[in-house]
Amino acid sequence: MHRQKVEIARDVARKLLEAQADSDLPTVKESFDLPIIIER
DSSP states (O other), X not given: XXXXXXXXXXXXXXXXXXXXXXXXXXXXXXXXXOOOOOOO
């Protein structure tokens, strides 16, 4: 189940990056801290 959540998060990140590449939105830094909360 944990692996599924990681795969979903990876897919979401990939789609966000693709959407950003297709738009005129400003880019973000290559790396940044972002807390992720996973509930059980």
